[in-house]
Amino acid sequence: TRINDRLTWSGIVYLYEDGKPEFFKEKREIDDEKMTLTLRGLEGQAVERYKVYDVIYQFIPKSKEGCVCKITLIWEKRNENTPEPVNYMKFVKSLVADMDDHVLKGQNKA
Template identity: 50%
Template sequence: MALKVEAEVELKSPPEKLYNMFKKESYLVPVASPNNIQAVKVHEGDWETHGSIKIWNYTSGGKTETFKEKVEFDDENLKVTLVGLEGDVFKYYKSYKGIFHYVPKGEGTLAKVALEYEKLSEDVPDPINEYLDFVVSFTKDMDAHLVKA
């Protein structure tokens, strides 16, 4: 059974800019958030095609990790889903998805971020402190980068 943890973050950038950073310019995420994301490479496909596969190198909880994902884009709803295929999270979780939904709010955006996962065993902790905090942190960094640009 899939579980979910979520957070909402108010951002200053327009939702389309945040969405497009993931869709068309995810190679800029390490520039925007170097303390969290060290690199992202296309493994299969390209930067902006639904179903492309990317490999992320990141630091979470003080540990350097990797995450291989297949990206799903929902242009109408400004929603990006990163479906986990391989990586360090699979030491703890049977399945893992990161979901980023950008909703207009005033002049800016309400970013709804979520992690959907299945634990490998009952004693595995929910990914709130380590992974959800990490996702919120680099989402804020992306916003700060876009505001400066």
């Protein structure tokens, strides 16, 4: 659904916590003007652990050939025993690395 300059949709992905697959239902919002992609956790193990679980990717152009991706992870623990989301952050960073590899391979074919 496109509202103004924002595109939103819901999807399901599978995260891996300590090598085990986890279900994660998310709402995605693309803001073309701000060059951001926001993922908001709706259901799954991450949402059971954290009251809030959002990931914001902001793409910042650095040259005609590339950009930098700033990742912001916003979370709120459900209780004091909930661990910091270190493994989730590793997963999020790996997604950016995979996207970068994919783009670079495409550029090398051109």
